[in-house]
Amino acid sequence: MIELRSDTFTVADEKMRRAMAQAQVGDDVYNEDPTVNNLQKIAGEFFGKESAIFVPSGTMGNLLAVLTACQRGDEIIAEYNSHIFQYEVAGVSALAGVQINPIKGIDGKIPIDYLNGAIRDENIHFPTTRMICLENTHNMSGGKVLEVEYINAVAGIAKKNNIHLHIDGARIFNAAVAQGIDPKKLLENVDSVMVCLSKGLGAPMGSLLVGTEEFINSARKYRKMLGGGMRQWGHAAAAALIALEDGPKRLHEDHENCKALAEALKEKKWTEDVQQSTNICRFFVPDNNQADNFQEYMLKNGVRVQKAGNSFRMVTHFNVSQEDTKKVVELINNF
Ligand SMILES: *Cc1c(COP(=O)(O)O)cnc(C)c1O
Numbered sequence: 001m002i003e004l005r006s007d008t009f010t011v012a013d014e015k016m017r018r019a020m021a022q023a024q025v026g027d028d029v030y031n032e033d034p035t036v037n038n039l040q041k042i043a044g045e046f047f048g049k050e051s052a053i054f055v056p057s058g059t060m061g062n063l064l065a066v067l068t069a070c071q072r073g074d075e076i077i078a079e080y081n082s083h084i085f086q087y088e089v090a091g092v093s094a095l096a097g098v099q100i101n102p103i104k105g106i107d108g109k110i111p112i113d114y115l116n117g118a119i120r121d122e123n124i125h126f127p128t129t130r131m132i133c134l135e136n137t138h139n140m141s142g143g144k145v146l147e148v149e150y151i152n153a154v155a156g157i158a159k160k161n162n163i164h165l166h167i168d169g170a171r172i173f174n175a176a177v178a179q180g181i182d183p184k185k186l187l188e189n190v191d192s193v194m195v196c197l198s199k200g201l202g203a204p205m206g207s208l209l210v211g212t213e214e215f216i217n218s219a220r221k222y223r224k225m226l227g228g229g230m231r232q233w234g235h236a237a238a239a240a241l242i243a244l245e246d247g248p249k250r251l252h253e254d255h256e257n258c259k260a261l262a263e264a265l266k267e268k269k270w271t272e273d274v275q276q277s278t279n280i281c282r283f284f285v286p287d288n289n290q291a292d293n294f295q296e297y298m299l300k301n302g303v304r305v306q307k308a309g310n311s312f313r314m315v316t317h318f319n320v321s322q323e324d325t326k327k328v329v330e331l332i333n334n335f
Pocket of ligand 1: 058
C-alpha cells in the first residue's frame with residue numbers, strides 16, 4: 001500500500017531499529033537515561049535554545065507548554081484552524097484551565113492587526129492573554145509555511161506585551177527546508193517550540209519541547225503529572241536521534257513529490273494550489289459520487305488517501321518514494 005493519509009504512518013527503518021535495540025538506557029524519570037539526555041542536549045543546540053524535553057506526543061508537548069506558561073483562567077491566542085484548537089481534544093481547556101481565543105487566519109497566519117486587537121487590556125472582566133501559539137507549517141491550510149519575517153513580527157508584539165510565543169512546530173523542519181533556512185533562525189525570537197519526530201522525520205514515536213532551562217524544568221514536572229514519565233525512554237530516543245539527524249536531509253524530496261501530486265490534481269480542477277511548498281496536499285472533489293468513487297478507486301489500486309466529505313488530503317513522507325508518486329500521478333490522470 002502507498003499510505004498518503006498522514007506522515008504519522010511512517011515506519012522505522014533498519015538503522016533506527018538497530019539503534020533502538022542497542023540503545024544505552026536508564027530511568028529517565030531520574031534523568032539517568034544517557035540516550036534521552038543526549039537527544040535533549042542535541043535538540044537544545046539544534047534549535048538554539050537552552051534546553052529540551054523528550055515527550056511521548058506532540059499533543060503532550062503543546063499541553064506542557066501551556067501548563068508551564070499559563071495559569072488557570074488565562075487566555076491563548078491561536079489560529080482558528082490550528083491543531084491546538086481543533087484537534088487536541090480541548091486539552092488546554094480541560095486540563096490546563098485555559099481558554100483559547102481562535103482567530104481566522106490566511107494560510108495559517110493571523111493578520112497582525114487582528115492579533116493586536118485580540119490582546120487583552122488590563123480590566124477586571126478580562127482573562128490575561130498569556131500566550132500566542134503559531135503553527136509552522138500550518139496543517140489545515142495545506143502545509144503552508146510561516147515565514148521568518150511574519151514570526152518575528154508576531155514575536156515583537158508578544159515581547160512588547162509580555163506574552164509567551166509558542167510555536168507548534170510539528171513540521172518545523174518542513175518549514176525550514178522549504179525556506180532554505182536554519183531552524184535556529186526561524187525560532188530565534190520565540191520562547192518555546194514543539195517538534196514532532198514521529199511524522200515526516202520517520203521516528204516511531206516522540207516529540208520535543210524546547211525552550212529555556214527554567215521553562216523545561218517546569219515542563220518536566222508537568223510531564224510527570226500527566227503520566228508522561230517514560231523510564232527506559234532511551235530506546236525511543238535512539239530512533240529520535242536518527243530522525244533528527246537524517247530526517248531533515250530528505251524532506252525536500254517529499255516537497256517535490258507533493259508538488260507533483262498537486263499538479264496532477266490541478267489538471268482535474270480539484271485544486272488551484274500548486275504552490276505546494278511542503279508535504280501536505282489538500283483538495284476538494286465537488287461531486288459527491290466522484291469523491292466516493294475516487295477514494296474507492298485509489299484504494300483498489302493500493303493507495304490510501306484521507307477523505308472527509310468532499311475534502312481530501314494526501315501527505316508525502318519517509319515511506320513514499322518518487323516511484324510511488326509517479327504511480328499515484330498516473331492513477332489520478334487515468335481516473
Ligand atoms: C500531529 C500534530 C500535532 C500533534 O502531534 P501528536 O504526536 O499526533 O500528538 C500537533 N500539531 C500539529 C500541527 C500536528 O500536525
